[in-house]
Amino acid sequence: MTKISKRLPDDYAVFLVEVKERVRSAQYEALKVVNKEMIVLYWDIGKMIAERQSREGWG
Numbered sequence: 001m002t003k004i005s006k007r008l009p010d011d012y013a014v015f016l017v018e019v020k021e022r023v024r025s026a027q028y029e030a031l032k033v034v035n036k037e038m039i040v041l042y043w044d045i046g047k048m049i050a051e052r053q054s055r056e057g058w059g
Helices: 012-056
Strands: none
16 A cells, blocks of 8 residues: 655645634624624613613612
8 A cells, every 4th residue: 555645735834824814803703793782782771771760760
């Protein structure tokens, strides 16, 4: 049985770094969107509570 050795292209390491950077960038952008939506949600919930407190005399 002969062993076939496949050589990686010269630019493989650079390509791999680029792919990793794109994945990390996409993950970071997704986190920013999720965080923004969570802040909007919490702000809205706080507004709902404050309005209800004012209207019904809570607190």
